[in-house]
Amino acid sequence: MSFDASTNVLGLAFITGVTTGGLSCLAVQAGLLATSVARQAETDVTAQLAIRHVVAQRKKRSNRKLTKEQRRSERAALATLAQPEKPKRRSTATPIALFLAAKLIAYTVLGVLLGWLGSVLQLSPYSRAALQIGIGIFMLGTAARLFNLHPIFRYFVIEPPRFITRFIRRYAKNNASTVATPLFLGTLTIFIPCGVTQAMMVLAVGTGSPLLGAAIMFAFILGTTPVFFGLAYVATRLGEVLQTRFLRVAGAVVIILGLVSIEGGLNLMGSPYSVSNLLNSAAVSIAQASGTYQDVAAAQPDANGAITIQASNGGYSPNLIKAPAGKPVSLTVVTSGTTGCTRGFVIPSIGFQRSLPETGQITISIPASAATGNLRYTCSMGMYSGYFEFT
Amino acid sequence: MAKQVFNVKGMHCSACVMTLEGLEDELAGIRSLKVSLHKQRAEIDFDEKRISEDEIRKAFERAGYGLARA
Numbered sequence: 026m027s028f029d030a031s032t033n034v035l036g037l038a039f040i041t042g043v044t045t046g047g048l049s050c051l052a053v054q055a056g057l058l059a060t061s062v063a064r065q066a067e068t069d070v071t072a073q074l075a076i077r078h079v080v081a082q083r084k085k086r087s088n089r090k091l092t093k094e095q096r097r098s099e100r101a102a103l104a105t106l107a108q109p110e111k112p113k114r115r116s117t118a119t120p121i122a123l124f125l126a127a128k129l130i131a132y133t134v135l136g137v138l139l140g141w142l143g144s145v146l147q148l149s150p151y152s153r154a155a156l157q158i159g160i161g162i163f164m165l166g167t168a169a170r171l172f173n174l175h176p177i178f179r180y181f182v183i184e185p186p187r188f189i190t191r192f193i194r195r196y197a198k199n200n201a202s203t204v205a206t207p208l209f210l211g212t213l214t215i216f217i218p219c220g221v222t223q224a225m226m227v228l229a230v231g232t233g234s235p236l237l238g239a240a241i242m243f244a245f246i247l248g249t250t251p252v253f254f255g256l257a258y259v260a261t262r263l264g265e266v267l268q269t270r271f272l273r274v275a276g277a278v279v280i281i282l283g284l285v286s287i288e289g290g291l292n293l294m295g296s297p298y299s300v301s302n303l304l305n306s307a308a309v310s311i312a313q314a315s316g317t318y319q320d321v322a323a324a325q326p327d328a329n330g331a332i333t334i335q336a337s338n339g340g341y342s343p344n345l346i347k348a349p350a351g352k353p354v355s356l357t358v359v360t361s362g363t364t365g366c367t368r369g370f371v372i373p374s375i376g377f378q379r380s381l382p383e384t385g386q387i388t389i390s391i392p393a394s395a396a397t398g399n400l401r402y403t404c405s406m407g408m409y410s411g412y413f414e415f416t
Numbered sequence: 417m418a419k420q421v422f423n424v425k426g427m428h429c430s431a432c433v434m435t436l437e438g439l440e441d442e443l444a445g446i447r448s449l450k451v452s453l454h455k456q457r458a459e460i461d462f463d464e465k466r467i468s469e470d471e472i473r474k475a476f477e478r479a480g481y482g483l484a485r486a
Binding site (some may be wrong): 041129171176179180182184187190191193194195196 | 433434437438441453454456483
């Protein structure tokens with residue numbers, strides 16, 4: 026998947042983050058934050074109460090005359106008490122900012138690792154397709170869990186081991202607010218991802234690219250940040266109704282991501298049942314019915330069985346080639362300043378996969394034995410595809 | 417001492433589990449509190465003389481969750 030082709034996925038990841046990512050993890054993470062800044066807050070509150078007390082005392086005594094000396098000592102007392110309040114505003118926002126920054130960095134690094142894991146797992150187009158379909162199913166399961174369709178979908182969330190959650194909880198409680206504590210706690214949140222975050226993590230694995238894995242996690246966590254910061258800062262809770270609505274939006278977005286993933290997997294497998302292939306077939310049928318079939322799409326190899334297709338950022342052209350069955354084809358794929366995912370060229374049924382040059386061409390020999398029925402070619406993420414129709 | 421299993425309402429991820437298990441440290445009289453997200457249940461071992469079921473339920477509600485005997 027390339028950046029231009031994955032912009033939608035990144036956008037969706039960001040939207041998921043904005044709408045629900047923050048909320049679904051907020052309960053515990055805001056709790057972690059609260060405990061880590063609690064001591065500072067406690068000091069501030071005590072100081073404020075003390076100031077109020079002195080002011081109240083002063084008002085009480087305002088009827089009687091104070092000596093200059095008494096006034097001076099009261100002012101001094103107020104000034105001393107007021108001092109801890111000044112750094113308070115900074116000190117409440119700073120740990121939250123540090124916590125969220127650490128979280129953003131930690132998850133981005135995690136995204137690199139997950140993307141790398143995905144690239145290691147990329148054994149063949151079929152295994153990759155299976156992985157993508159698996160990811161899609163996991164996402165649909167996650168969405169079903171968010172919609173609370175059936176208790177069985179609760180198993181679509183992976184629970185972190187109890188000792189990790191206990192350690193994080195107690196660390197947060199026993200350590201005062203410093204620079205290190207929120208940073209450390211922010212980093213530790215990668216061990217307690219909530220369901221939506223887990224869905225994003227599997228999506229990062231599915232990209233098979235460290236860079237894109239990092240980009241997805243970055244976009245998602247960045248999306249969670251404003252909601253998180255806002256809510257943690259004003260320390261309010263959303264009403265349950267609103268929260269449920271947000272979860273539904275998350276569910277819907279995760280469903281889209283899941284379907285996109287399954288669609289890619291099906292294309293990658295060369296399945297005729299992917300939505301894009303079904304739509305293609307429908308378009309061809311309609312064209313055939315209206316007698317404009319030849320005009321619409323089909324290209325044919327020359328007398329020597331050679332055909333050239335262009336791989337641009339927007340797909341392959343032509344994406345339908347009609348060729349005689351049982352005759353070998355020499356397929357040349359041309360790129361010209363192509364930076365999209367179409368550069369990862371795959372013909373699943375003959376096990377061909379190769380990264381095309383940004384500008385240049387490669388020629389692939391399709392043996393006579395493979396020249397039968399429909400032979401699909403696709404990009405490595407299954408987002409763009411085309412096919413030969415051997416007749 | 418009493419060991420009681422409760423149904424918990426409103427949990428949707430492991431963060432909720434962590435929040436609720438944190439009550440173990442906050443509420444005096446609770447010896448252990450194990451929460452299962454998958455079963456949507458909490459197994460609470462508590463000292464009835466020091467804390468009542470009602471107080472535990474209220475603590476759960478304050479955290480944003482429902483608690484009822486299984």
